[in-house]
Amino acid sequence: MIARARYRALETKAGLVGAPLRHGRIIGFTLPRVEAFAVSEHDHDHDEGSRFSEVELRVKALESLLVEKGLVNPQTLDKLIDTFETRLGPRNGARVVARAWVDPAYRQRLREDASAAISELGYSGMQGEHMVVVENTPQVHNVVVCTLCSCYPWPVLGLPPVWYKSNAYRSRAVIDPRGILKEFGVELSDDVEVRVWDSTSEVRYLVLPERPAGTERMNEQELAALVTRDSMIGTTKL
Amino acid sequence: MNGVHDMGGMHGFGPIQREADEPVFHYRWEARTFALRQASGALGKWNIDIARHANERTPPEEYLRATYYERWLAGLQRLLVENGLVTQAELASGKSERPAPPGLVAFPPESVDTAVRTGRNYRVDASVPSGFTVGARVTARNINPIGATRLPRYVRGKRGIVDRDYGVFVFPDANAARHGQKPQHLYNVRFSARELWGAQAAPKDSVCLDLWEDYLETA
Numbered sequence: 518m519i520a521r522a523r524y525r526a527l528e529t530k531a532g533l534v535g536a537p538l539r540h541g542r543i544i545g546f547t548l549p550r551v552e553a554f555a556v557s558e559h560d561h562d563h564d565e566g567s568r569f570s571e572v573e574l575r576v577k578a579l580e581s582l583l584v585e586k587g588l589v590n591p592q593t594l595d596k597l598i599d600t601f602e603t604r605l606g607p608r609n610g611a612r613v614v615a616r617a618w619v620d621p622a623y624r625q626r627l628r629e630d631a632s633a634a635i636s637e638l639g640y641s642g643m644q645g646e647h648m649v650v651v652e653n654t655p656q657v658h659n660v661v662v663c664t665l666c667s668c669y670p671w672p673v674l675g676l677p678p679v680w681y682k683s684n685a686y687r688s689r690a691v692i693d694p695r696g697i698l699k700e701f702g703v704e705l706s707d708d709v710e711v712r713v714w715d716s717t718s719e720v721r722y723l724v725l726p727e728r729p730a731g732t733e734r735m736n737e738q739e740l741a742a743l744v745t746r747d748s749m750i751g752t753t754k755l
Numbered sequence: 756m757n758g759v760h761d762m763g764g765m766h767g768f769g770p771i772q773r774e775a776d777e778p779v780f781h782y783r784w785e786a787r788t789f790a791l792r793q794a795s796g797a798l799g800k801w802n803i804d805i806a807r808h809a810n811e812r813t814p815p816e817e818y819l820r821a822t823y824y825e826r827w828l829a830g831l832q833r834l835l836v837e838n839g840l841v842t843q844a845e846l847a848s849g850k851s852e853r854p855a856p857p858g859l860v861a862f863p864p865e866s867v868d869t870a871v872r873t874g875r876n877y878r879v880d881a882s883v884p885s886g887f888t889v890g891a892r893v894t895a896r897n898i899n900p901i902g903a904t905r906l907p908r909y910v911r912g913k914r915g916i917v918d919r920d921y922g923v924f925v926f927p928d929a930n931a932a933r934h935g936q937k938p939q940h941l942y943n944v945r946f947s948a949r950e951l952w953g954a955q956a957a958p959k960d961s962v963c964l965d966l967w968e969d970y971l972e973t974a
Contacts (some may be wrong), residue, residue, distance in 0.1 A: 536797060576784040577851030579832070580791060586800060586855040588840060592864040600871055601789070602779045604911075642874040649923070664763030664907055666807055667823070676779055680771050682823045689764035691962050692952055693910060695892035700771050710959040715763065717905040718941055719803075719877040719966035720921060741797075 522587040609640045610723055611671035612745035615737045617650075618728045622659035628652075629721070635673060645672035645721055651714060652725045653751070658709055659724045660698070660751035664718040670721035674746060675681065691715055701752045714751075730738055756808070757899055757908060764796040764909040764952070785824040792831050797862035797870065800838040802876075809833045871920035876965035879923045879938035885968070886940070891917045893944060895966060903931035905955035906970045910962075914974045915946035920961060926967050939968040 542703065613635055617624040624632040627710040631648035635641065648670060651659040664687050669677040680686055689697055694711045698704070705711060714722045726748040732740060747753040763769075780786040796806060810830035812816075818826060835841045840859075844854050862870075887893055898904070905927050921941040929937035945963045950955035950969040 527861040529884060550917035572828070573782070573784040576787050576791070576828060577844065579828075580787055580843060582845055582849050583791065583795065584837075585851045586841070587792060587863055588855050588859060589794045590861040590864060593794050593862050594787060596864040596867040597790040597793050597871075598780070600867060602786070605871075606763050606779075631908070641870040643870070643881065644874065646874040646876060654802045654824065665760055665905060666810065666911075667816060678777050679781075679823065682771050683768070683772065684762060684765075684819070685771050688768050689771075690763075692764045692956075695957060696951070696962065697771060707959065710961060712813065712945075712960070713962045715962060715964045718921075718924065718927075718967075719908065720943075720965050 518545050526549065529751070535749060538747060588707060603673075606675035607672055607673075607744075607746035607749060608669070608741075609638075609675075610746070610749045611674060611741040612638055613650075613723070614725055614744045615741035617725055618740055619737050624725075627725070635723075639725045640672040642672050644668070645670045645679070645719045646671075647718075648676060649720055650723050650725050651712070653727045653754075656708075656710060657699075657712055658703075658705055658751065658754070659712050659714060659722075660694050660723045661716065661724060664688070664691055665715075666719065668716035668719075670723050673723055674749060678746070697752060701747065703752070703754050724749050726751075729755045756811055756901055758811045759813045759818050759823060761908050763907045771798070773799060773967040788824045788828045788831070792827055794862050795831060795835065795840075798859050799838065799861075801834055802930055803875070804903055804907070804927040805833060805926075805933070806830065807927075808931045809837075811903065870901045877925050879925055879936060881923055881938045883923045883938055883940060885920055887917045887920075887942060887968075887973075889917050889920055892918055893942075893971045894974045895944070896970055896972055898970075900928060902928060904928050906966065907964070909951060909962060910946060912965075913946055913950050915950070915964075917971075918945045919943040921965070924967070926969060928967075938970075941967050942969070942971070943964055 580589065580594070582589070583593055617627055617636065623634060627650045631650040632641065634648065635645070635648055638705065653659055667677055667682040669681060688698070691713050694713050695705065698711070716722060728740070729743065732743065743755060745753060745755065748755050780789070810826050812833065813821070813826060813829050817829070832846055836843055836846065839856060842852065864922065867947065892914060893916070894914050895906060895910040895912065919942065921943065922939040923938045926937040926939050929935055941966070943963055944966045945961050948960035948962060951956065951962060
């Protein structure tokens with residue numbers, strides 16, 4: 518109960534000021550309304566603790582069962598986790614974007630066959646087999662969602678953040694993209710077309726944000742450092 | 756399946772909750788669950804559409820209560836039991852009561868890198884005629900299959916325009932039911948926001964979905 522009260526307070530705060538949740542750890546636990554997580558700061562909550570332990574024990578039991586049956590090799594699990602924690606992530610996508618900004622021929626190849634153009638930089642594979650890059654312009658702003666599950670271009674962005682997988686984002690992105698953009702600090706006039714891409718197939722979408730003004734003298738590496746994950750999902754502009 | 760996973764257009768879930776400097780996994784059990792799912796999938800007993808549908812079949816109350824990786828865990832347990840790899844009793848006890856079906860080999864760590872870099876190919880190299888050309892006006896069919904589908908409720912019966920023809924792909928509805936790949940053209944179809952949501956929507960906005968031949972009819 519303490520946890521719920523604290524959670525609601527944070528939720529209200531975040532809703533009012535649009536502030537990201539900055540402090541402490543996110544803890545998986547059950548809540549009726551919003552995607553189940555809450556922030557734990559200094560205090561200890563026994564409900565959260567016991568629930569967390571329960572799921573942790575379930576996973577441990579499942580892993581040891583599958584290992585005992587010879588169906589899973591624990592070193593394979595370690596290797597998979599390491600790959601997704603260290604090799605894949607939005608820095609990959611940022612390199613693609615920066616290259617497209619400085620090299621018109623590369624940009625053209627991205628338009629024609631994004632998977633091939635992205636693999637030129639060494640990024641390919643699971644959940645990025647059929648890539649399509651959608652370009653933001655002064656007239657069109659693109660936003661990517663997966664309303665049915667959590668489809669996301671792993672080779673260029675890594676695994677998705679919790680908010681991308683949340684009920685709130687999945688439900689609202691197609692009906693209220695401008696409301697979401699506002700929460701992310703982006704206001705667009707009605708003259709701009711907001712184009713939402715619902716990832717219903719194995720095609721994966723990457724947004725190519727507009728190159729910010731005043732970056733003409735920057736090199737490719739400096740430009741890549743400007744590119745954020747959210748700008749490649751389309752929920753922010755640069 | 757008209758499940759709770761089909762969330763596009765629902766109200767009531769509140770603002771988007773963001774977290775600064777978010778880690779890839781918040782807990783080791785989430786990382787282990789993710790990896791267990793990938794490693795089990797590599798045994799080849801199910802395909803991606805069967806796996807997705809396993810999550811979707813989580814009862815709605817449970818689905819909404821669960822965190823993301825709890826959904827993955829529930830789906831994985833369902834897949835393992837339904838494919839005869841483990842029993843409910845074994846899941847409960849964590850102890851093996853009988854050997855795994857013969858011929859299954861655990862996915863080796865040295866193959867992880869290649870598997871992740873290579874992925875799979877969902878495009879089918881088959882000559883299948885396309886029923887629609889780019890620019891065609893189409894209606895998303897009003898179908899309500901009990902099994903897996905990638906046709907969200909919010910576009911059914913709505914009119915859009917074919918924007919791109921992606922070529923021939925595996926059809927998930929058939930693939931999830933183990934009825935073969937039923938390869939067919941996959942299109943990107945653009946719907947105006949006003950067609951989907953009415954006059955409240957901004958006039959120029961649109962929503963684009965990847966839709967297979969079987970989901971569409973001429974408008």
